[in-house]
Amino acid sequence: MKLLKRYRFFLITVLIIVVMTIINKSLGMKALGVVEYSLKEMILVIPPVFVLLGLLDIWVPREIMMKYMGEGSGLKGIILAIILGSAAAGPLYGAFPVAGVFMKKGVKFSNVLIFIGAWSTTKIPMFLFEMSALGTPFALTRLLVDIPGIILIAYTLCMLISKDEMNDIYRKAELME
Amino acid sequence: MNTYSMYFFTIILIGISFKKDKIKTKKALKKAWKAFSNILPEFLGVIMLVGILLAVLDPNLISNLLGEESGWIGVIISACVGGITLIPGFVAFPTAAMLIKNGAGYMQIGAFISALMMVGVVTMPVEIKYFGKRLTILRNIFAFLFSFIVAYVIGKVVGGI
Numbered sequence: 001m002k003l004l005k006r007y008r009f010f011l012i013t014v015l016i017i018v019v020m021t022i023i024n025k026s027l028g029m030k031a032l033g034v035v036e037y038s039l040k041e042m043i044l045v046i047p048p049v050f051v052l053l054g055l056l057d058i059w060v061p062r063e064i065m066m067k068y069m070g071e072g073s074g075l076k077g078i079i080l081a082i083i084l085g086s087a088a089a090g091p092l093y094g095a096f097p098v099a100g101v102f103m104k105k106g107v108k109f110s111n112v113l114i115f116i117g118a119w120s121t122t123k124i125p126m127f128l129f130e131m132s133a134l135g136t137p138f139a140l141t142r143l144l145v146d147i148p149g150i151i152l153i154a155y156t157l158c159m160l161i162s163k164d165e166m167n168d169i170y171r172k173a174e175l176m177e
Numbered sequence: 178m179n180t181y182s183m184y185f186f187t188i189i190l191i192g193i194s195f196k197k198d199k200i201k202t203k204k205a206l207k208k209a210w211k212a213f214s215n216i217l218p219e220f221l222g223v224i225m226l227v228g229i230l231l232a233v234l235d236p237n238l239i240s241n242l243l244g245e246e247s248g249w250i251g252v253i254i255s256a257c258v259g260g261i262t263l264i265p266g267f268v269a270f271p272t273a274a275m276l277i278k279n280g281a282g283y284m285q286i287g288a289f290i291s292a293l294m295m296v297g298v299v300t301m302p303v304e305i306k307y308f309g310k311r312l313t314i315l316r317n318i319f320a321f322l323f324s325f326i327v328a329y330v331i332g333k334v335v336g337g338i
Contacts, residue, residue: 054209
């Protein structure tokens with residue numbers, strides 16, 4: 001029963017695709033084609049992300065993470081968050097588990113959010129690809145607007161949530177293992 | 178870092194870790210598996226949802242919405258399409274380049290790319306699991322609004338409006 005509840009969202013989407021396929025076979029097949037593609041992407045990217053996370057969790061002591069990215073890490077923490085996010089491969093949903101471990105290790109909340117922002121939009125491999133597809137002015141302008149934007153969004157979000165809410169989020173990360 | 182170098186890097190780290198401490202390495206791998214199985218239901222759901230959305234919103238429809246020089250209305254539509262879809266970069270960039278060749282504005286494409294990367298309506302279930310509902314919604318709203326700033330600047334700089 002618990003398993004059923006955990007997979008509820010997934011089962012609903014399976015049901016939608018089944019209904020879609022019954023109504024319009026080609027539409028359903030198309031959806032499944034995209035699913036197949038995304039699954040492959042997930043299988044390629046996700047395992048190393050989680051293994052790296054496990055290693056990080058075991059080998060890097062909380063004190064070190066706190067020193068470099070925790071409260072009082074200042075500009076160093078911000079820059080590190082941007083670099084770590086930008087160097088990562090994989091879709092945005094891969095960033096959230098990493099953020100979870102960061103919170104467990106005592107990384108400052110604004111830096112966690114900056115990391116998420118960097119992962120979503122200033123990724124280095126993507127940047128090179130964007131440059132070749134859309135031209136240097138496009139990619140460069142976007143990068144230059146994005147970096148202050150990411151920091152601004154992170155700090156605004158920090159201002160908008162209460163201390164209690166933040167503690168709640170950290171506590172949840174702690175429980176997640 | 179591309180996927181293969183990431184695998185390479187990960188395997189080397191596992192090797193070093195194993196040489197230093199077998200028990201700790203086992204613990205790390207166990208943790209990795211636990212974290213993965215914890216989020217797997219959401220991952221699977223998101224992947225299915227992406228399939229459904231991309232099947233319904235076919236490229237023709239997307240190109241019609243973004244392809245017209247429709248000013249801010251076009252920007253809003255582009256940002257919405259970008260926000261709800263989840264297209265990998267190596268598909269999105271060439272598509273965007275093609276749309277520009279076919280007469281789409283830089284502003285619209287800027288909004289599309291920016292929202293595509295920063296806003297994740299489909300991935301919200303994963304985000305909520307880590308950050309809670311309120312923060313997830315707030316982050317996505319800000320990212321959405323920010324896409325308009327990106328669109329405006331790109332329109333000015335690249336499009337030379």
